Amino acid sequence: xxxxxxxxxxxxxxxxxxxxxxxxxxxxxxxxxxxxxxxxxxxxxxxxxxxxxxxxxxxxxxxxxxxxxxxxxxxxxxxxxxxxxxxxxxxxxxxxxxxxxxxxxxxxxxxxxxxxxxxxxxxxxxxxxxxxxxxxxxxxxxxxxxxxxxxxxxxxxxxxxxxxxxxxxxxxxxxxxxxxxxxxxxxxxxxxxxxxxxxxxx
Amino acid sequence: xxxxxxxxxxxxxxxxxxxxxxxxxxxxxxxxxxxxxxxxxxxxxxxxxxxxxxxxxxxxxxxxxxxxxxxxxxxxxxxxxxxxxxxxxxxxxxxxxxxxxxxxxxxxxxxxxxxxxxxxxxxxxxxxxxxxxxxxxxxxxxxxxxxxxxxxxxxxxxxxxxxxxxxxxxxxxxxxxxxxxxxxxxxxxxxxxxxxxxxxxxxxxxxxxxxxxxxxxxxxxxxxxxxxxxxxxxxxxxxxxxxxxx
Numbered sequence: 350x351x352x353x354x355x356x357x358x359x360x361x362x363x364x365x366x367x368x369x370x371x372x373x374x375x376x377x378x379x380x381x382x383x384x385x386x387x388x389x390x391x392x393x394x395x396x397x398x399x400x401x402x403x404x405x406x407x408x409x410x411x412x413x414x415x416x417x418x419x420x421x422x423x424x425x426x427x428x429x430x431x432x433x434x435x436x437x438x439x440x441x442x443x444x445x446x447x448x449x450x451x452x453x454x455x456x457x458x459x460x461x462x463x464x465x466x467x468x469x470x471x472x473x474x475x476x477x478x479x480x481x482x483x484x485x486x487x488x489x490x491x492x493x494x495x496x497x498x499x500x501x502x503x504x505x506x507x508x509x510x511x512x513x514x515x516x517x518x519x520x521x522x523x524x525x526x527x528x529x530x531x532x533x534x535x536x537x538x539x540x541x542x543x544x545x546x547x548x549x550x551x
Numbered sequence: 552x553x554x555x556x557x558x559x560x561x562x563x564x565x566x567x568x569x570x571x572x573x574x575x576x577x578x579x580x581x582x583x584x585x586x587x588x589x590x591x592x593x594x595x596x597x598x599x600x601x602x603x604x605x606x607x608x609x610x611x612x613x614x615x616x617x618x619x620x621x622x623x624x625x626x627x628x629x630x631x632x633x634x635x636x637x638x639x640x641x642x643x644x645x646x647x648x649x650x651x652x653x654x655x656x657x658x659x660x661x662x663x664x665x666x667x668x669x670x671x672x673x674x675x676x677x678x679x680x681x682x683x684x685x686x687x688x689x690x691x692x693x694x695x696x697x698x699x700x701x702x703x704x705x706x707x708x709x710x711x712x713x714x715x716x717x718x719x720x721x722x723x724x725x726x727x728x729x730x731x732x733x734x735x736x737x738x739x740x741x742x743x744x745x746x747x748x749x750x751x752x753x754x755x756x757x758x759x760x761x762x763x764x765x766x767x768x769x770x771x772x773x774x775x776x777x778x779x780x781x782x783x784x785x786x787x788x789x790x791x792x793x794x795x796x797x
Contacts, residue, residue, distance in 0.1 A: 392617075516568045518570060
């Protein structure tokens, strides 16, 4: 009985020692090339990263490769990440989404020249104002509620932009709708999400 | 474009899905340090991530992805946390296993001790029986010969060693009952001399150890008593073997 208790205490102490208090401490460790920090980073964001990539590429094997590529990219670029100003989570998820979109575009043979653009759009400096609070359960529920209120057309164009990386022209071709109509749906959907999230991301 | 018009396009720009002149114009503003556009694109990028996370169905990756990913980056395949849990689990298994094993061994030891105690008692009884039977001063009293009804047998009394009863054709006992032997002095109350059961065949060997004064002992008797035994006989004896006077 007492042995079991001692083991429990030992586990508790170990996990407390090994746990990083917050993301900024984690970023510090990553910058110091602490390999253990990488496993903590994976445990914190690996599942969401994988979910996003899988939703885009719809292939488990490819998704796993792209998750690896995402974390490797983050590991290599962490030295320029400013932990005082940004949250690492939004950055990782953006890299993940962009890696998957880049893969999708190259497979579908549309615009490999746009790789460079995606590359620019995942610069760590872009996430200087992103708050990790954006990914809290409360906030996520609020956004889901807002997404529920989109019309089917608005929802569809949002998914085409986020998950397929289609431009408005490509959406119009895909949906066989006039470009003007597509632009109206996109504008209305983004406006609603912007209003919902206005204060959260300001 | 005015900044107001651009405001509606920052999300698409940050998603990398804006095209042509619109994309080029915002890119130029950001590159040349336009504060409005830089802040706008940063806000849009954050919003995009929040929407993406909320929009995406949750799916768990395989366990092997973690191992592969960390190994691929030169990080030891398993985290210390994992190791700690594994070590703790191993300790727990070891402690549990030791506990179960100790419990089993202790049980086996108890059983062995009981067997040894039983064997010791049997051995002492056999010694006493042999001692009583072999001693020249042992007095043997046969009982039941004259009766047609059971039981029959012999009582051996040795003044130094004790009393030995060998009986057969004992009646079956009712549940909750047992045989009790008595040593009855010539004068005074019968003294309890131990409880004993009979075998299924109706036989029994019972003995008590200790000196017996033949001069003052009148008889050895057996009664049927409640299971706990009695301090004085509560029923008519089924065996009476007169010891004195021969």
